[in-house]
Every structure is written in structure tokens, then in C-alpha cells.
Amino acid sequence: MADDRLRKFVLDWYIYIVLVVFWIVSSSISPFFRTMSTFSTIFVSAVPIALVGLGQTFVVLSRGFDLSVGVVASLATAIASVTMHWGIGPSIGLILVVSCAIGMINGLGVSKLGIDSFIMTLGMMFLLTGVTLLIRPSPGGFIPVNFKRFLLYQVGEFPLVPVLILFLTGCVGVLVLQKRRFGREIYAVGGDPESAKMSGVDVDRTRIKVFMVSALSAACAGLFVSARIGSGNAEAGAPYLFDSFTAVFMGGTLVTGGIGGYRGTIASALIIASIGHILQFLGITIWYHFIVKGLLLAGVAGLQLFVVSRERNR
Amino acid sequence: MNRIGRLQLAAFQPVILALALVVIMAIAGIITPGFLTFRHFKMVLYCNTMLGILALAQTVVILSGGIDLSIGSTYWITIMTGALLMVDKGFVTGSIVCILLGAAIGALNGIGISKLKIPYVVMTLAMMIILTGTLYVTTGGGGRGRAATELIRLSSGRVFGFPIITLVWILLTLLFYILLRMTAFGWKVRALGSNISACHCSGINISRIQTGVYMISGTLAAVAGLFYLGWARTPYPTFQSGAGVGANIMLQSIAAVIIGGTMFSGGRGGVGRTFLGVLVLAVLFSILSMAGLGVEWQIMLNGVIILAIVGLHSRVKLH
Numbered sequence: 001m002a003d004d005r006l007r008k009f010v011l012d013w014y015i016y017i018v019l020v021v022f023w024i025v026s027s028s029i030s031p032f033f034r035t036m037s038t039f040s041t042i043f044v045s046a047v048p049i050a051l052v053g054l055g056q057t058f059v060v061l062s063r064g065f066d067l068s069v070g071v072v073a074s075l076a077t078a079i080a081s082v083t084m085h086w087g088i089g090p091s092i093g094l095i096l097v098v099s100c101a102i103g104m105i106n107g108l109g110v111s112k113l114g115i116d117s118f119i120m121t122l123g124m125m126f127l128l129t130g131v132t133l134l135i136r137p138s139p140g141g142f143i144p145v146n147f148k149r150f151l152l153y154q155v156g157e158f159p160l161v162p163v164l165i166l167f168l169t170g171c172v173g174v175l176v177l178q179k180r181r182f183g184r185e186i187y188a189v190g191g192d193p194e195s196a197k198m199s200g201v202d203v204d205r206t207r208i209k210v211f212m213v214s215a216l217s218a219a220c221a222g223l224f225v226s227a228r229i230g231s232g233n234a235e236a237g238a239p240y241l242f243d244s245f246t247a248v249f250m251g252g253t254l255v256t257g258g259i260g261g262y263r264g265t266i267a268s269a270l271i272i273a274s275i276g277h278i279l280q281f282l283g284i285t286i287w288y289h290f291i292v293k294g295l296l297l298a299g300v301a302g303l304q305l306f307v308v309s310r311e312r313n314r
Numbered sequence: 315m316n317r318i319g320r321l322q323l324a325a326f327q328p329v330i331l332a333l334a335l336v337v338i339m340a341i342a343g344i345i346t347p348g349f350l351t352f353r354h355f356k357m358v359l360y361c362n363t364m365l366g367i368l369a370l371a372q373t374v375v376i377l378s379g380g381i382d383l384s385i386g387s388t389y390w391i392t393i394m395t396g397a398l399l400m401v402d403k404g405f406v407t408g409s410i411v412c413i414l415l416g417a418a419i420g421a422l423n424g425i426g427i428s429k430l431k432i433p434y435v436v437m438t439l440a441m442m443i444i445l446t447g448t449l450y451v452t453t454g455g456g457g458r459g460r461a462a463t464e465l466i467r468l469s470s471g472r473v474f475g476f477p478i479i480t481l482v483w484i485l486l487t488l489l490f491y492i493l494l495r496m497t498a499f500g501w502k503v504r505a506l507g508s509n510i511s512a513c514h515c516s517g518i519n520i521s522r523i524q525t526g527v528y529m530i531s532g533t534l535a536a537v538a539g540l541f542y543l544g545w546a547r548t549p550y551p552t553f554q555s556g557a558g559v560g561a562n563i564m565l566q567s568i569a570a571v572i573i574g575g576t577m578f579s580g581g582r583g584g585v586g587r588t589f590l591g592v593l594v595l596a597v598l599f600s601i602l603s604m605a606g607l608g609v610e611w612q613i614m615l616n617g618v619i620i621l622a623i624v625g626l627h628s629r630v631k632l633h
Binding site: 065067116118124130137289291 | 426431433436439440441443446450558565579609611612613615616617624625
């Protein structure tokens with residue numbers, strides 16, 4: 001009995017165990033790693049991954065892919081850098097409205113027109129890349145100091161606001177998926193759209209909402225990135241596309257939808273941020289990060305399906 | 315429209331497309347003198363040969379119900395490998411290594427997708443990042459190496475005033491037209507795209523066909539890469555669209571396939587249609603650049619075309 005409970009605990013929380021082990025090992029290897037400033041940077045760089053991962057978790061759970069998250073984040077930095085001089089409020093409002101509209105178009109295409117989510121968001125990704133390059137051909141623009149200070153607010157070396165954002169995102173993601181009607185509908189749609197429909201779930205509506213959440217959270221990630229880099233950049237959001245997939249799959253959400261949750265995604269976001277950091281400490285150039293991230297993405301997705309097929313055969 | 319209506323629309327798409335092509339070219343010809351000459355048309359074909367070969371490869375993959383997002387980065391990695399090797403190893407070794415490399419990358423994609431059951435989106439996306447990283451680690455991100463003289467002569471050579479590489483593209487299209495229509499392999503590829511479980515039941519070796527399809531894609535990407543190398547002489551890779559190296563040409567290859575009328579869901583379509591699709595895309599791009607609109611408009615146009623055509627097909631499905 002106790003054995004079963006332990007097994008379940010490990011299965012549920014394995015990604016946190018990986019995270020802690022990873023931190024302990026890295027700290028014991030590198031003296032630079034076990035400083036507060038390192039962990040502060042890790043938390044700050046995990047915020048955009050966790051935010052983009054929130055939307056991607058919802059989309060993958062509902063049996064879809066969203067390839068436009070990276071460019072929505074870029075678009076948010078571009079719009080922010082152009083419109084922040086009107087004032088922070090209107091600019092953020094504009095970004096949220098635009099991203100909502102993008103998510104809605106994605107969702108409408110996927111649900112009402114029945115377009116494969118992958119090709120729908122791929123088309124959207126390149127459409128928006130063009131738009132973003134028109135708005136901000138080269139990096140630059142204006143981001144108010146207050147906005148940067150607020151989002152990166154630190155007490156001593158502890159990044160208070162980023163950690164709060166992580167915590168709140170985590171709460172919202174987990175609670176919506178576990179406790180709200182919307183969350184349960186996502187699982188139903190991802191598990192089996194046909195039977196979800198039979199049991200009275202409005203599948204189309206759920207899909208549209210899922211893509212809107214995805215675009216909104218990507219835009220929030222973009223806002224955070226723009227505060228971090230202090231400017232707009234048409235390429236800034238691109239890496240988060242890969243990171244979001246890695247975070248979602250590594251966190252235990254199944255590629256095929258319907259199984260998983262946000263709890264794992266947020267721990268994976270911290271792991272991905274830490275990996276980037278340890279690679280830097282080891283003096284490995286930025287281009288190796290691409291190789292590591294690609295191998296991680298393919299490896300995690302392959303391993304996950306392997307484990308699932310073994311569990312099914314047991 | 316019902317299901318029959320959708321099939322008819324898909325069947326007529328090449329005809330509609332050919333008419334549209336004629337109209338677009340006529341309008342462009344009236345506005346810009348010199349657009350409608352044989353010489354300009356030959357130039358447009360020549361400049362889009364590499365895209366044509368990549369779109370050909372992409373057609374085969376999409377027909378089998380998959381997609382190759384790593385095609386652009388495979389193309390670029392073979393270009394840079396060729397450029398670095400040909401400096402002291404010569405034309406023959408360089409070309410053979412490039413083509414083997416392309417086939418090997420395709421085989422890896424195929425094995426990941428068919429044996430490890432990684433979804434094709436994830437597998438080829440991961441491959442794209444891995445190749446982007448590898449490319450920059452080995453070259454440092456700048457232009458390096460040089461094409462062999464023989465390759466330069468091949469890429470700029472002409473027979474009876476017609477570019478050799480464009481002829482190769484046309485021959486490859488014919489070859490794959492025959493391969494997909496008249497061989498068991500071609501029928502199996504289509505069958506796989508139409509209904510994977512039916513294929514499984516009828517005893518087709520799915521993983522072998524899938525691996526074969528991605529290997530074709532990688533090999534053709536290497537061929538296109540070699541042609542480009544001879545054309546550019548010293549290639550300079552750029553990190554495009556924020557999504558990795560070769561992202562633009564990858565997207566253009568998908569756009570050409572879809573605009574040609576091959577169904578994205580697989581099974582229906584063909585390489586002849588893609589040839590027409592490449593022509594339309596090429597003419598549109600040349601009009602864009604004549605109007606002085608930059609690469610961001612091209613990227614946008616690609617996205618709009620994909621969304622419009624895919625949307626059109628599915629809208630028809632509804633009623």
C-alpha cells in the first residue's frame with residue numbers, strides 16, 4: 001500500500017524531483033551556481049517560458065499545437081516599443097486586444113473551419129512575422145523605466161515580482177485546469193472530441209477559448225521580455241516557441257492531448273531556464289543551446305511516448 | 315457544397331490556378347514592359363529552381379500525411395558542408411558527402427517519426443533547431459568556404475540556352491510524377507496519407523514508407539543545396555524569421571505545395587500541381603520585388619496564401 005502511494009507520488013511529482021536534483025548537482029559542481037544572483041536570473045528567465053507554456057499546455061491538452069506563440073510574443077514587444085509613449089495602460093490594453101483577436105482567429109479557423117491547428121498557426125506565424133517586421137524592422141524603441149522596474153522589482157537580490165508572477169501563473173493554470181468547468185472541458189475535448197460533444201461540451205467554443213488563452217499568455221510573455229530587454233525586437237519571442245513545447249512535454253503533458261497538466265510545465269520552465277544558465281557557466285556558446293534544446297525536445301517527446309506505451313502494455 | 319463539391323474544387327484547382335497565372339502575368343506585362351518576354355520567364359524559373367526542388371520534396375512528404383519543417387535547415391546545412399568540403403576535397407567527394415548527409419538527416423527524421431512515434435511536427439521542429447545550432451557551431455555564422463569550379467559551371471551552365479539546373483528540376487518533377495502514379499511505392503505513399511489505419515490493416519510496412527519519404531525529402535534538399543552552392547559560390551547563412559536557419563524557404567515550399575492544390579491532410583494532390591504552385595509563387599514574388607516591397611511582405615504573403623487556400627478548402631467542407 002505504502003509502496004503504491006510512493007509510486008504515485010513519484011509519478012506525480014517526478015519533474016520537481018528532477019529539478020531539485022539538477023539544482024543540487026549543479027550547485028555542488030559550480031560555486032558560481034550556488035549564489036542568489038544565479039537563482040534570481042533563473043527565476044526571471046523562467047517567467048516568459050512559464051507564461052508561454054501556460055497557453056501551450058492548454059492547447060496541447062485540447063489536442064492541438066500552437067506554432068504562433070513565439071511570434072505573438074515578438075509582436076507584443078514590437079507593439080510595446082512603439083506605443084509605450086502613449087502611456088503604459090493603453091499600450092498594454094492594445095496588446096491584449098490584438099492578441100485576443102489573433103487567438104480568436106486561430107480558434108475560429110481550427111474549430112469552425114476545421115483547419116488542422118498546426119497549419120492554421122503556421123500560416124498565422126508567418127503572417128505575423130511579416131507584420132512584426134513592418135512594425136519593428138530593427139531592434140529598438142522605447143520602454144518606460146517604471147514599467148521595467150516594476151516587472152523586475154527585486155528585494156535585495158530576491159526577484160520579488162517575477163517570483164510572484166510565476167506563483168500566480170502557476171495557481172491560475174493549475175486551478176483553472178483542475179477546478180473550473182473550462183479546464184475540465186479542455187480535458188474532455190483533448191481526450192475524445194466526439195464523446196465530449198455527445199456529453200454536451202461545446203467543443204468549438206472550448207477550442208476558441210483555448211487559442212485565446214494561448215495568444216494572451218504569449219502576449220504577456222512578450223510584455224515581460226520587452227521589460228527585460230528594454231526594447232522591442234522582432235526576433236525576441238522566437239526561442240519561446242521551442243521552449244514552450246519542451247516545457248509542456250517535459251512536464252508530462254501528452255503530445256496526443258487529454259492527459260497532463262500545468263504543474264509539470266512550470267517546473268520544466270525552471271529546468272529549461274537553469275539549463276541555459278549552466279551551459280553559460282560552462283562557457284558553451286549560445287549556438288550549442290540550440291542543439292541541446294532540440295535534442296531535449298525530441299528526446300523528451302520520444303521518451304514520453306515510450307513510457308506511455310509501456311504503461312499501456314503492463 | 316457537399317463532399318463531392320470539395321473534391322471537384324480540388325480537382326479543378328490546377329485549372330483555376332493556370333488561369334490565375336495567365337491573368338496575373340498579363341496584368342504585370344501591361345504594367346511593366348519586359349515582364350512577358352521569354353527571357354524574363356526563363357530567369358524567373360532559374361531563380362526559383364531551388365524552391366521548386368524543395369517544394370517537390372515537400373509534396374511527397376505532405377502526400378504521405380506528414381510535413382518536413384526541417385527541409386530549409388537541411389538545405390542550408392548541406393550548402394555549408396559542401397562549401398567547407400569543396401575547398402580541399404573537390405567536387406565529387408563534396409557532392410557525395412552532401413547528398414549522403416541529406417539522406418541521413420531524412421532517415422533520422424523518419425526513424426523518429428515512425429519508430430519512436432514522435433509526432434512529425436515535434437520531430438522535424440526539433441531537427442530544425444538542432445541543425446540550426448550545428449550550422450552556427452561549425453561555421454560561426456559567417457560566410458565560409460567556396461564552391462568547386464565544376465559546381466559553379468553546372469549551376470550557371472545552359473543547354474540550348476536553357477539553364478541546366480532548371481532542366482534537372484523539370485526532369486525530377488517528371489520522374490516523381492511517374493514514381494507517384496505508376497509504382498507501388500507511390501501508391502503506398504498516397505494510401506498512407508489518406509488513411510493510416512487502413513494501411514496498417516492491409517499490411518503495408520508503414521515505417522519503411524515513412525522513412526523513405528523523409529529520406530527523399532532530405533536527399534532532394536541536398537540536391538537543391540548543391541545547386542544553390544554553385545549559384546552563390548560562397549554562401550552566407552542568415553537566421554531567418556526568428557525560427558531557425560532556412561525558415562523562409564521551408565515556408566515557401568509549404569506555400570507552393572498548398573497553393574498548387576495538394577491537400578494538406580495528405581493523400582490527394584501531386585507534383586505537377588506543385589510545379590504550377592511554384593510558378594504562381596515565383597511570379598507573385600517577382601511582382602512584389604518590382605513594386606519595391608521587401609522580404610517582410612514576402613513572408614506575409616506566404617502566410618496569407620496558406621491561410622486563404624486552407625480556409626477555402628475547409629469552408630467548402632462545411633456545407
